Amino acid sequence: MLGARGGWRALRRCPSSIFSSSSFSSSFSSFSSSSSLPREQRAPAVRLRVRQALGAREAAGEVQVQGWVRSIRSQKEILFLHINDGSSLESLQVVADPSMESRDLTFGSAVEVRGKLVKSPHKMQNMELKAESIRVVGPCDTLSFPLKAKERHPLEYIRQFPHLRCRSNALGALLRIRSEATAAIHSFFQDHGYVHIHTPIITSNDCEGAGELFQIETSNETQKSAEKNHFFNVPAFLTVSGQLHLEVMAGAFTHVFTFGPTFRAENSQSRRHLAEFYMVEAELSFTESLQDIMQVMEDLFKTATSTVFSRCPRDVELFHKYVAPAQKTKGRLEQMLKNKFVTISYNEAVEILKQASQTFAFKPEWGCDLQTEHEKYLVQHCGEVPVFVINYPYDLKPFYMRDNEDGPQRTVAAVDLLVPGIGELCGGSLREERLPFLQSRLQRLGLADTYQWFLSVKNMSWGSIRFGFTAVTFFFHLGRMENFSIPLLRLSTVIRKDSQA
Numbered sequence: 001m002l003g004a005r006g007g008w009r010a011l012r013r014c015p016s017s018i019f020s021s022s023s024f025s026s027s028f029s030s031f032s033s034s035s036s037l038p039r040e041q042r043a044p045a046v047r048l049r050v051r052q053a054l055g056a057r058e059a060a061g062e063v064q065v066q067g068w069v070r071s072i073r074s075q076k077e078i079l080f081l082h083i084n085d086g087s088s089l090e091s092l093q094v095v096a097d098p099s100m101e102s103r104d105l106t107f108g109s110a111v112e113v114r115g116k117l118v119k120s121p122h123k124m125q126n127m128e129l130k131a132e133s134i135r136v137v138g139p140c141d142t143l144s145f146p147l148k149a150k151e152r153h154p155l156e157y158i159r160q161f162p163h164l165r166c167r168s169n170a171l172g173a174l175l176r177i178r179s180e181a182t183a184a185i186h187s188f189f190q191d192h193g194y195v196h197i198h199t200p201i202i203t204s205n206d207c208e209g210a211g212e213l214f215q216i217e218t219s220n221e222t223q224k225s226a227e228k229n230h231f232f233n234v235p236a237f238l239t240v241s242g243q244l245h246l247e248v249m250a251g252a253f254t255h256v257f258t259f260g261p262t263f264r265a266e267n268s269q270s271r272r273h274l275a276e277f278y279m280v281e282a283e284l285s286f287t288e289s290l291q292d293i294m295q296v297m298e299d300l301f302k303t304a305t306s307t308v309f310s311r312c313p314r315d316v317e318l319f320h321k322y323v324a325p326a327q328k329t330k331g332r333l334e335q336m337l338k339n340k341f342v343t344i345s346y347n348e349a350v351e352i353l354k355q356a357s358q359t360f361a362f363k364p365e366w367g368c369d370l371q372t373e374h375e376k377y378l379v380q381h382c383g384e385v386p387v388f389v390i391n392y393p394y395d396l397k398p399f400y401m402r403d404n405e406d407g408p409q410r411t412v413a414a415v416d417l418l419v420p421g422i423g424e425l426c427g428g429s430l431r432e433e434r435l436p437f438l439q440s441r442l443q444r445l446g447l448a449d450t451y452q453w454f455l456s457v458k459n460m461s462w463g464s465i466r467f468g469f470t471a472v473t474f475f476f477h478l479g480r481m482e483n484f485s486i487p488l489l490r491l492s493t494v495i496r497k498d499s500q501a
Contacts, residue, residue, distance in 0.1 A: 051087035060117040096131035107149040108140030173315035184307035199242030207241035238263035250283040257282040375423030402430040
């Protein structure tokens with residue numbers, strides 16, 4: 001984004017004659033004559049990204065584009081190249097004299113092309129580059145290179161080459177979408193006055209309380225484990241959540257968020273369980289309504305989705321066409337972004353599931369957690385729109401969620417957002433600020449000493465949001481890319497136990 005703006009600022013500084021249609025022919029002739037000058041005597045070329053060049057509305061003088069050759073076609077009187085630099089799914093067509101072809105100019109080679117950006121006569125592309133020089137920066141051995149030109153390799157094949165798969169269209173599109181979604185999330189919170197907090201990656205806290213942690217030890221500790229001497233004097237782990245650290249910060253800043261890596265040592269090979277992923281978490285101080293939290297969830301969902309649609313339309317289209325063709329429902333998605341999300345209580349959800357004609361692998365009962373099959377059914381039942389499920393049973397949720405004090409079927413003020421095709425996307429809750437309630441529950445759980453510090457910061461009401469980024473792209477059904485071991489918004493460098501990571 002910044003590169004694009006910088007490139008166009010550079011173009012604007014070029015002489016106005018470059019952009020004048022009336023003087024374009026004279027610019028072209030002067031360019032031809034100046035090209036015979038030694039390279040060091042020529043005016044510096046404007047460096048453009050492929051995305052900038054494709055989006056140009058007018059022809060330009062001498063420009064320079066760098067990238068990798070995606071295809072090459074030599075004819076008797078003309079040489080065609082398509083080059084890509086990762087900034088766009090589409091490649092830029094280069095038109096050159098056949099004399100510029102060389103043995104090193106092959107598919108996959110890194111090149112630097114200088115020439116004129118001109119209008120393309122073809123309907124499928126706006127601009128093309130009329131080459132004056134082509135320099136091969138780095139050759140590519142096409143015989144040993146595993147990715148071949150004009151072949152659509154299946155994902156199973158690409159997984160065999162983790163160091164090269166970012167060069168494929170599918171993963172390239174995925175990474176661009178993740179980049180835009182990440183930027184949209186940060187922009188959303190910054191625009192709404194949240195302070196970004198970098199919570200620790202190494203911690204002694206087990207926020208989830210499930211024991212699914214990666215413990216950190218030095219090599220000496222591993223060799224002398226019997227001595228029980230810890231580097232930090234206490235056991236240390238990779239974080240499973242930045243929430244508790246964030247709640248401390250919420251005692252000084254009314255709106256805070258963090259967006260960083262989290263780690264789960266879950267012994268699972270499923271597509272929904274990752275050892276490493278990125279998670280967005282936010283805390284809102286002085287919040288007494290679950291509706292406030294739900295509104296932030298909904299606004300963030302819609303903002304990030306709309307941004308990805310507007311910034312990466314061709315990338316999204318690629319997934320709808322080749323990865324999950326049955327999921328292309330643009331009209332429904334646009335309607336989803338316009339309307340309010342549906343809200344039902346946990347009690348209502350259980351009753352809906354009990355009355356369903358569908359047979360579930362896990363029988364729905366009050367007091368049991370909702371399984372993925374239940375969540376998907378609830379979304380279908382509500383018309384294939386995102387659904388908030390609120391007020392979960394007290395015993396299902398962690399100690400810090402606020403007790404609703406609502407009778408024998410005791411619940412807490414918690415919410416999960418379910419989305420079409422996936423199920424749970426994110427969760428949140430009001431936090432328990434009443435010390436007697438917190439102390440009582442911590443004592444029952446045997447955690448009173450461990451979380452004594454936590455009690456000292458509880459002098460206000462607040463709410464929390466957690467996007468465990470199993471998606472933000474699940475909105476438009478790119479969750480199928482979890483087969484790629486990188487689910488779209490668990491924005492992560494993924495580590496998995498199997499060899500297909």
